[in-house]
Amino acid sequence: xxxxxxxxxxxxxxxxxxxxxxxxxxxxRVKISACGVCRTDLHLVDAxxxxxxxxxxxxxxxxxxxxxIGPGVTMHHIGDRVGVPxxxxxxxxxxxxxxxxENLCDNPLFTGYTRxxxxxxxTIVDARYAFPLGEAGEDVDIAPLxxxxxxxxxxxxxxxxxxxxxxxxxxxxxxxxAQVAVWQGRxxxxxxRSGDTAAQDLALRLGAVWAGASHEVPDTPLxxxxxxxxxxxxxxxxxxxxxxGGRVVCAGIHMSDIPSFPYKLLWEERQLISVANLTxxxxxxxxxxxxxxxxxxxxTAFALDEANExxxxxxxxxxxxxxxxxx
Numbered sequence: 001x002x003x004x005x006x007x008x009x010x011x012x013x014x015x016x017x018x019x020x021x022x023x024x025x026x027x028x029r030v031k032i033s034a035c036g037v038c039r040t041d042l043h044l045v046d047a048x049x050x051x052x053x054x055x056x057x058x059x060x061x062x063x064x065x066x067x068x069i070g071p072g073v074t075m076h077h078i079g080d081r082v083g084v085p086x087x088x089x090x091x092x093x094x095x096x097x098x099x100x101x102e103n104l105c106d107n108p109l110f111t112g113y114t115r116x117x118x119x120x121x122x123t124i125v126d127a128r129y130a131f132p133l134g135e136a137g138e139d140v141d142i143a144p145l146x147x148x149x150x151x152x153x154x155x156x157x158x159x160x161x162x163x164x165x166x167x168x169x170x171x172x173x174x175x176x177x178a179q180v181a182v183w184q185g186r187x188x189x190x191x192x193r194s195g196d197t198a199a200q201d202l203a204l205r206l207g208a209v210w211a212g213a214s215h216e217v218p219d220t221p222l223x224x225x226x227x228x229x230x231x232x233x234x235x236x237x238x239x240x241x242x243x244x245g246g247r248v249v250c251a252g253i254h255m256s257d258i259p260s261f262p263y264k265l266l267w268e269e270r271q272l273i274s275v276a277n278l279t280x281x282x283x284x285x286x287x288x289x290x291x292x293x294x295x296x297x298x299x300t301a302f303a304l305d306e307a308n309e310x311x312x313x314x315x316x317x318x319x320x321x322x323x324x325x326x327x
Contacts, residue, residue, distance in 0.1 A: 035143060066130075144297045148322060158275060
């Protein structure tokens with residue numbers, strides 16, 4: 001197999017030839033056809049996540065087919081198309097797992113972070129954490145749904161019944177969840193980097209009623225806002241934009257420091273909450289909703305050995321929608 005490997009903190013990924021991996025008990029091997037490039041991969045490469053076990057293969061928006069099955073696996077078969085998300089394993093016995101909050105498991109493993117991921121031709125997966133995908137849709141188009149879509153869905157659920165919804169950061173997750181929100185009958189307000197007219201135009205094409213720069217405040221107070229961009233300064237901006245009793249959801253795994261802001265922005269029962277990881281039920285729910293909502297991903301495909309260049313483009317905001325690697 002071939003894999004793009006991160007050897008050390010802030011290093012460039014390196015292409016390596018490795019022996020084909022063999023799945024153990026309860027595991028499957030997936031031959032990868034597409035892997036989305038997520039901003040969390042950028043946080044990994046930039047050493048902004050803790051306790052990274054170098055060397056590591058990034059990537060957690062994986063689409064591929066089962067090509068080898070380990071002992072004890074009955075839920076998948078050779079040739080099945082599956083999707084592999086960020087959450088790759090949970091212990092099943094900590095208080096959070098027992099209470100149905102496996103996204104907060106005390107002893108988890110994360111695909112492409114604490115276990116090797118999808119910037120490769122093959123990967124080993126816990127069979128319980130691979131979603132059946134069926135045969136509808138193209139692999140490249142589906143890949144961003146496995147994280148941008150799933151985390152987007154969890155953040156949308158946590159936004160509650162908001163009728164006017166702000167989306168800060170209109171990249172992979174933003175452009176997917178905007179479509180679901182519009183399908184649900186919500187009014188979407190898209191906030192982008194200043195001058196990013198391409199992202200604003202995309203938002204309007206996807207049904208947003210307003211698109212502008214992140215520092216702007218629309219005339220209509222928002223019921224809720226979701227922040228996908230990893231910029232802490234957007235938190236007070238979003239709090240200014242939501243109405244009394246409104247909610248701001250921080251959806252990223254990493255964010256720059258939030259600047260101090262006056263209590264008045266939080267007063268009047270505004271809420272500030274975060275999203276952590278996902279559950280398998282989130283995946284099952286979203287993968288059912290996405291085709292009903294007619295979600296179409298805006299993707300650009302790249303070769304596996306272009307991973308470093310793609311991450312550079314993502315860092316500088318040059319990716320419209322989502323980038324996907326094809327081994």
